[in-house]
Amino acid sequence: MIIEIWAAFMVLFGVLTLIVYNVRNYLQPIGFEYKQVWNLDLASNQDTTEIGSKLEMALQRIKSYKEVESASRMSNNTPFSASTMGNSVTYKKVSVGADFYNTDTELSKTLDLPLIKGRWYKEGDMVAKFIPIVINKQMEDKLFLEESALGKVIKWDDKKSFKVVGVVDKFKAKGEFMSDKPALFQMIDKDDKWNSNVLIKTRPGTDANFEARLAKDLAVMLPGWGIEVTYLTESRKNRENLTLVPVLIFLIVSGFLLTNVALGLFGVLNLNIARRKGEIGLRRAMGATEGKVTGQFLGEIWVLATFAMLIGLIFAVQFPLMNVFDLDSKIYITAILATIAVIYIIVTLCAWFPSRQASLIHPAVALHEE
Amino acid sequence: MIKLQNVEKVYRTSSIETLALNNINLNVKKGEFVSIMGPSGCGKSTLLNIIGLLDAPSKGQIEIDGSPVERFTDKHLAELRNRKLGFIFQSFHLINDLSVIDNVEIPLLYRNSSGRERRELAQEALEKVGLSNRMKHFPKQLSGGQKQRVAIARAIVGKPEIILADEPTGNLDSAMGNEILSILQKLNEDGTTIVMVTHDEAMAKKTHRLVRLFDGTQVQ
Numbered sequence: 001m002i003i004e005i006w007a008a009f010m011v012l013f014g015v016l017t018l019i020v021y022n023v024r025n026y027l028q029p030i031g032f033e034y035k036q037v038w039n040l041d042l043a044s045n046q047d048t049t050e051i052g053s054k055l056e057m058a059l060q061r062i063k064s065y066k067e068v069e070s071a072s073r074m075s076n077n078t079p080f081s082a083s084t085m086g087n088s089v090t091y092k093k094v095s096v097g098a099d100f101y102n103t104d105t106e107l108s109k110t111l112d113l114p115l116i117k118g119r120w121y122k123e124g125d126m127v128a129k130f131i132p133i134v135i136n137k138q139m140e141d142k143l144f145l146e147e148s149a150l151g152k153v154i155k156w157d158d159k160k161s162f163k164v165v166g167v168v169d170k171f172k173a174k175g176e177f178m179s180d181k182p183a184l185f186q187m188i189d190k191d192d193k194w195n196s197n198v199l200i201k202t203r204p205g206t207d208a209n210f211e212a213r214l215a216k217d218l219a220v221m222l223p224g225w226g227i228e229v230t231y232l233t234e235s236r237k238n239r240e241n242l243t244l245v246p247v248l249i250f251l252i253v254s255g256f257l258l259t260n261v262a263l264g265l266f267g268v269l270n271l272n273i274a275r276r277k278g279e280i281g282l283r284r285a286m287g288a289t290e291g292k293v294t295g296q297f298l299g300e301i302w303v304l305a306t307f308a309m310l311i312g313l314i315f316a317v318q319f320p321l322m323n324v325f326d327l328d329s330k331i332y333i334t335a336i337l338a339t340i341a342v343i344y345i346i347v348t349l350c351a352w353f354p355s356r357q358a359s360l361i362h363p364a365v366a367l368h369e370e
Numbered sequence: 371m372i373k374l375q376n377v378e379k380v381y382r383t384s385s386i387e388t389l390a391l392n393n394i395n396l397n398v399k400k401g402e403f404v405s406i407m408g409p410s411g412c413g414k415s416t417l418l419n420i421i422g423l424l425d426a427p428s429k430g431q432i433e434i435d436g437s438p439v440e441r442f443t444d445k446h447l448a449e450l451r452n453r454k455l456g457f458i459f460q461s462f463h464l465i466n467d468l469s470v471i472d473n474v475e476i477p478l479l480y481r482n483s484s485g486r487e488r489r490e491l492a493q494e495a496l497e498k499v500g501l502s503n504r505m506k507h508f509p510k511q512l513s514g515g516q517k518q519r520v521a522i523a524r525a526i527v528g529k530p531e532i533i534l535a536d537e538p539t540g541n542l543d544s545a546m547g548n549e550i551l552s553i554l555q556k557l558n559e560d561g562t563t564i565v566m567v568t569h570d571e572a573m574a575k576k577t578h579r580l581v582r583l584f585d586g587t588q589v590q
Contacts, residue, residue: 282463285424286524287452287480289445364425367463
């Protein structure tokens with residue numbers, strides 16, 4: 001029984017850590033607006049000539065539609081996509097890994113990404129000595145600790161250095177369940193041929209007719225190119241499912257295990273009570289009330305559960321102590337406390353009925369049956 | 371001290387009704403040593419259970435110390451059993467996982483006694499039955515007579531006014547039986563009221579009064 005409760009504790013701790021982690025992330029805003037935004041993925045396929053200028057031409061054409069409020073070019077790690085681009089940057093020997101996003105000067109407007117410090121980069125910044133970047137608050141806190149990031153030059157590698165011109169609050173590109181990771185926006189120039197995604201913020205009321213017209217116009221303008229439009233609202237939903245499915249699977253597995261523990265507990269307690277009828281009768285004869293008999297059996301199972309969980313705790317506390325998976329220790333502590341509460345609730349529910357049954361056995365009957 | 375008026379006990383199943391006790395009237399005075407005798411199945415143990423508030427009569431009234439107990443709550447009955455009554459059973463009913471002294475302490479667990487107080491009273495009770503040298507032993511390490519002495523110590527540890535003994539010598543040889551009876555007699559001399567169910571005519575003759583049952587009816 002102790003091993004069973006211990007195993008349930010460990011599995012539940014894992015599941016609850018995952019849930020607490022995701023819920024904490026979910027409660028934090030993603031930091032940008034996606035509802036009216038489409039992602040246009042342009043693939044040049046066999047075309048290898050003047051890609052940069054063709055992309056720029058397409059962008060200008062997109063911006064010219066009255067249905068379009070704003071449009072920005074972006075690397076293929078667009079919001080809610082499966083791709084990521086990560087690198088580490090260094091400032092005064094502090095190194096931080098960050099998600100890199102290559103974008104143009106319009107992204108802040110296209111995604112309603114407000115700045116809390118400084119400004120978004122502009123065309124003129126391209127002639128400066130350092131590459132202009134905008135970072136998020138998380139990156140500022142990790143890299144510059146107490147200092148302000150504005151104007152600071154940070155190293156990417158031996159050749160490239162960035163200069164921070166602005167700070168945004170949050171940018172959780174993979175959706176609500178993503179943690180608030182350090183993010184860095186790097187400016188791309190107009191001739192860039194590698195970053196071929198365009199985020200389009202449409203005006204309210206824009207429908208699929210415009211999507212068809214846009215695709216048709218672009219197909220004429222860029223013959224042989226692949227053109228794919230996805231709505232960020234749909235991408236977000238897909239992304240959400242990718243996070244929720246494993247959580248659901250873990251929940252089912254742990255639910256199955258907990259049900260087994262509950263049934264086992266219930267069976268063992270019933271057997272235990274059947275074996276101890278004489279003792280129950282004796283205790284009632286000696287002055288135990290029904291409540292005290294119930295309390296005794298509940299107390300015994302709580303002692304067992306506490307012992308099993310103490311063993312589990314030896315393992316569980318290693319996670320926050322050793323900073324496993326680089327998670328905030330508060331996540332593990334919350335998960336531990338929630339696991340303890342759930343295990344106590346389960347054992348109490350399972351023990352309650354047999355314990356109550358035990359207390360209701362008539363003392364004369366119980367004494368006679370031994 | 372104990373008063374039973376027109377007590378009747380009927381056991382009912384879906385098809386059968388069994389009259390276990392029929393119109394029992396009994397008055398046990400303070401300090402009396404009463405024995406209940408009768409053939410097997412005549413209702414002796416049922417009567418003792420009713421006197422001990424372990425079972426409720428189907429009809430009739432019971433008074434303990436002048437208080438009718440019919441309307442007592444479970445809590446009140448439990449308190450009455452704990453404070454006023456001590457039980458001794460034929461099969462001892464000791465808990466094998468507990469040591470002798472822990473077994474003796476059981477009634478005190480249901481009072482607001484401190485651990486130290488419980489230990490002292492249990493030691494005192496074990497000394498009275500001559501088992502102070504077996505306190506740390508477990509029931510399985512004791513003889514039948516010793517087990518019954520532990521059960522007596524458990525019955526007297528809370529200093530009850532009444533002891534109810536259900537064939538206390540039934541599982542013992544005659545020498546052991548006499549030893550147990552002499553302990554009970556000593557307790558009675560010290561003022562404890564005792565009601566004892568027995569099969570043994572000789573034992574019953576050593577008590578103050580004999581109540582005979584036959585087929586659930588009081589014949590003497």
